[in-house]
Amino acid sequence: MPMILNSDTKMVRETAHDYFREKSPILAFRKLRDSQDADGFSRPLWREMAELGWTGFLVPEDHGGSGFGHLGLGQVMEAAGRTLAATPLLGSALIGAVAIDLGGSEAQKSAHFPGLVAGETIFALALEEGAHHAPYRIATTAKKAGAGWVLDGAKQFVLDGHIADTLIVVARTSGGPRERGGITLFLVAGDATGVARRRSIMVDSRNAARITLSGVSVGADAVLGVVDGGADLLDTILDRARAGLAAEMLGSSAEVFERTVQYLKDRKQFGVPIGSFQALKHRAAHMYCEVEATRSAVTAALDALDGNANDASLLVALAKAKACSTARLTGDEGIQMHGGIGMTDEVDIGFFLKRARVAEATFGDVAFHRDRYAALSGY
Amino acid sequence: MQALDAFRADTRAWLEANCPPAMRTPMPAEEAVSGGKNATFANPDSKVWFDRMVARGWTAPVWPKEYGGGGLSKDEGMVLEEEMKALGCRAPLGGMGLSMLGPVLLEYGTEEQKQQHLTKIIRGEIRWCQGYSEPGAGSDLAGLQTRAVLQGDHFLVNGHKIWTSNAHYADWIFCLVRTDPTVKKHDGISFLLIDMADPGVRPRPIRLISGYSVFCETFIENVRVPKDNLIGEMNKGWTIAKRLLEHERKSIGGIGERGAKSREKPIPDMAKQHVGEVGGQIADFVLRDRVASHAMDAHAFSLTRRRAAEEAESGAPPGPLSAMFKYYATELNKRRYEAVLAAGGTQQLGWEGDDFSDDEIRLGREWLRSKANTIEGGTSEVQLNIIAKRVLGLPD
Numbered sequence: 115m116p117m118i119l120n121s122d123t124k125m126v127r128e129t130a131h132d133y134f135r136e137k138s139p140i141l142a143f144r145k146l147r148d149s150q151d152a153d154g155f156s157r158p159l160w161r162e163m164a165e166l167g168w169t170g171f172l173v174p175e176d177h178g179g180s181g182f183g184h185l186g187l188g189q190v191m192e193a194a195g196r197t198l199a200a201t202p203l204l205g206s207a208l209i210g211a212v213a214i215d216l217g218g219s220e221a222q223k224s225a226h227f228p229g230l231v232a233g234e235t236i237f238a239l240a241l242e243e244g245a246h247h248a249p250y251r252i253a254t255t256a257k258k259a260g261a262g263w264v265l266d267g268a269k270q271f272v273l274d275g276h277i278a279d280t281l282i283v284v285a286r287t288s289g290g291p292r293e294r295g296g297i298t299l300f301l302v303a304g305d306a307t308g309v310a311r312r313r314s315i316m317v318d319s320r321n322a323a324r325i326t327l328s329g330v331s332v333g334a335d336a337v338l339g340v341v342d343g344g345a346d347l348l349d350t351i352l353d354r355a356r357a358g359l360a361a362e363m364l365g366s367s368a369e370v371f372e373r374t375v376q377y378l379k380d381r382k383q384f385g386v387p388i389g390s391f392q393a394l395k396h397r398a399a400h401m402y403c404e405v406e407a408t409r410s411a412v413t414a415a416l417d418a419l420d421g422n423a424n425d426a427s428l429l430v431a432l433a434k435a436k437a438c439s440t441a442r443l444t445g446d447e448g449i450q451m452h453g454g455i456g457m458t459d460e461v462d463i464g465f466f467l468k469r470a471r472v473a474e475a476t477f478g479d480v481a482f483h484r485d486r487y488a489a490l491s492g493y
Numbered sequence: 494m495q496a497l498d499a500f501r502a503d504t505r506a507w508l509e510a511n512c513p514p515a516m517r518t519p520m521p522a523e524e525a526v527s528g529g530k531n532a533t534f535a536n537p538d539s540k541v542w543f544d545r546m547v548a549r550g551w552t553a554p555v556w557p558k559e560y561g562g563g564g565l566s567k568d569e570g571m572v573l574e575e576e577m578k579a580l581g582c583r584a585p586l587g588g589m590g591l592s593m594l595g596p597v598l599l600e601y602g603t604e605e606q607k608q609q610h611l612t613k614i615i616r617g618e619i620r621w622c623q624g625y626s627e628p629g630a631g632s633d634l635a636g637l638q639t640r641a642v643l644q645g646d647h648f649l650v651n652g653h654k655i656w657t658s659n660a661h662y663a664d665w666i667f668c669l670v671r672t673d674p675t676v677k678k679h680d681g682i683s684f685l686l687i688d689m690a691d692p693g694v695r696p697r698p699i700r701l702i703s704g705y706s707v708f709c710e711t712f713i714e715n716v717r718v719p720k721d722n723l724i725g726e727m728n729k730g731w732t733i734a735k736r737l738l739e740h741e742r743k744s745i746g747g748i749g750e751r752g753a754k755s756r757e758k759p760i761p762d763m764a765k766q767h768v769g770e771v772g773g774q775i776a777d778f779v780l781r782d783r784v785a786s787h788a789m790d791a792h793a794f795s796l797t798r799r800r801a802a803e804e805a806e807s808g809a810p811p812g813p814l815s816a817m818f819k820y821y822a823t824e825l826n827k828r829r830y831e832a833v834l835a836a837g838g839t840q841q842l843g844w845e846g847d848d849f850s851d852d853e854i855r856l857g858r859e860w861l862r863s864k865a866n867t868i869e870g871g872t873s874e875v876q877l878n879i880i881a882k883r884v885l886g887l888p889d
Binding site: 116117118375378379386387389390392395396398399400402403406407408409410411413414432435436481484485487488489491492493 | 761762764770775781782784786789790792793794797799800803804807814820821874885887888
């Protein structure tokens with residue numbers, strides 16, 4: 115299992131870093147926020163990203179993708195994290211692609227992949243029903259009605275939910291409210307009758323929505339994967355999403371860290387750069403160690419997913435937990451070391467803190483993944 | 494590549510035929526072989542294994558054959574290491590001669606010095622100790638005061654060294670001495686080898702909080718040291734001193750990983766034993782969280798070590814990553830023992846006697862010993878300074 119990138123992946127990495135720095139710097143994100151953009155992302159840029167092939171990295175070649183893999187997409191997400199680029203990478207290029215690829219029938223693949231790869235259709239995973247990530251705590255019901263199903267329930271914190279063309283709805287087809295069994299995934303059109311969507315304004319100014327499903331009728335062909343056995347597919351989708359998100363968080367943490375070290379060199383007090391003070395040096399050096407340890411965990415997890423390694427889930431739990439704790443460290447230290455100026459909206463550093471906290475809560479925080487790591491390790 | 498595969502096959506066959514089964518088990522500290530005139534072999538098989546490895550020069554596999562080393566290429570050395578690891582072979586010989594002084598002699602020593610000392614290190618005939626720290630020179634190592642005055646063909650040395658590990662068993666000591674007190678402190682230091690047979694060199698063991706006495710203070714009084722024992726140039730010893738510290742930190746930086754693979758019961762099992770389990774999980778969820786937290790950081794660190802090794806193998810210039818190893822590994826090792834104590838409760842706090850198993854007593858002592866990890870070989874604070882300066886480029 116390699117921990118260093120081959121030349122193809124390195125090239126993707128460089129392209130992505132150049133692209134986001136040039137086309138989607140933090141200023142672009144700031145404009146989206148300030149203009150209260152209805153989409154919450156730039157459709158022209160998203161089409162460019164599709165042209166660069168990123169939407170097809172997890173789509174097989176015979177469906178118009180490249181199958182380049184998670185390590186490759188992880189490089190793109192890390193680069194996006196550096197500039198806090200608001201894109202549908204996570205919900206569509208990652209979750210959408212993985213869900214259709216691993217759960218979809220040939221008909222579903224043919225129906226959904228072209229729009230996804232072209233960057234024309236947006237996907238959103240409608241999973242959470244409470245304030246904490248709880249993949250099996252599903253009260254939303256799907257009841258058999260003739261050949262099809264009728265869905266009822268309420269979802270929250272649905273990333274890109276208010277603009278998604280296709281919702282991947284996690285619903286309960288049998289079993290109790292916290293049971294792993296009895297879960298089924300459905301593909302539901304975002305504008306289907308009975309779907310009510312309301313955008314949630316989150317602290318990180320990124321896309322999320324509350325979605326109510328009231329008697330939403332879908333056909334039998336809306337089922338993604340196996341009826342009642344959807345938890346396996348969901349777990350696989352979530353692991354891949356967590357690793358990708360960890361890569362994005364790594365990019366953000368690395369950026370905050372580098373900006374903060376630069377500030378320590380530039381900012382003078384008492385006639386000297388504040389970076390000459392040992393109290394700050396030591397904390398900066400410790401941040402370096404944590405960012406690098408996180409990079410190792412994220413790289414190992416992405417690579418393990420590409421190779422379907424036995425310990426992939428364990429490595430993903432490690433990567434997401436490390437990404438969360440490091441993001442919290444760099445976010446807090448970034449503000450503290452910037453001092454008062456770091457508290458202003460004018461300086462970008464606070465954006466990272468806000469994004470980090472929402473990303474931390476997405477698909478499991480440190481506690482969630484520590485629990486998972488322990489359980490997977492047999493204790 | 495083919496030649497390397499052949500070497501691997503030969504090596505594996507030789508190890509299987511020559512490494513006694515008892516030497517393929519995790520090594521208790523008391524069975525470690527350190528060589529020297531006072532060498533002991535607590536396990537008779539250690540002697541067999543030691544003799545066989547010495548005969549091949551494989552106590553120092555990549556050192557030149559002319560000095561008694563194995564003469565292996567870097568790649569062959571790695572193959573040997575991998576094969577020994579695969580079989581679980583113990584290191585046949587340890588000590589500061591192999592891990593610290595030897596590499597420095599190979600780089601800075603004269604031909605005569607190499608011939609005089611390397612073979613004896615490889616064959617375990619001389620045990621070395623390190624005369625670096627002084628009572629007044631700890632983290633500020635360059636502030637050392639041990640004086641060496643050149644008088645014709647010899648130096649007259651006077652001083653007081655401390656934390657000289659195992660000096661009471663050692664035969665020779667490599668010392669940092671002040672040869673010029675009139676210049677900036679880094680510019681007046683020399684690197685000197687001293688034969689401890691001289692009655693003026695007196696090591697005295699220091700009793701530590703762990704109850705062990707692995708460290709000594711060593712008094713040096715009017716000891717005449719031949720001028721030929723100077724390594725490198727006079728007053729240029731600081732460069733050599735720093736290079737040797739890199740070797741030392743590399744060996745300490747491995748602690749975390751070695752510790753994680755040691756022979757005692759895994760920490761989760763200890764926790765289950767003492768607090769019980771619910772559905773296969775440690776019953777105390779706060780303790781479980783703590784155990785997992787340490788395990789995860791150790792895991793991320795071992796992945797980082799692997800990444801650095803792969804970067805080095807790929808021929809990339811030595812990255813900045815290795816600067817974090819000593820700091821991270823030793824902090825992790827301390828946390829590891831804290832997790833052991835948390836899991837073991839009062840059963841892990843026994844000092845001696847029949848109420849506690851040997852492992853429990855040893856782990857308790859090792860917990861205390863681990864506190865030195867972040868002090869010796871450059872404190873964590875010194876390591877963070879080094880990262881801040883060399884990796885982050887922060888100003889002095």
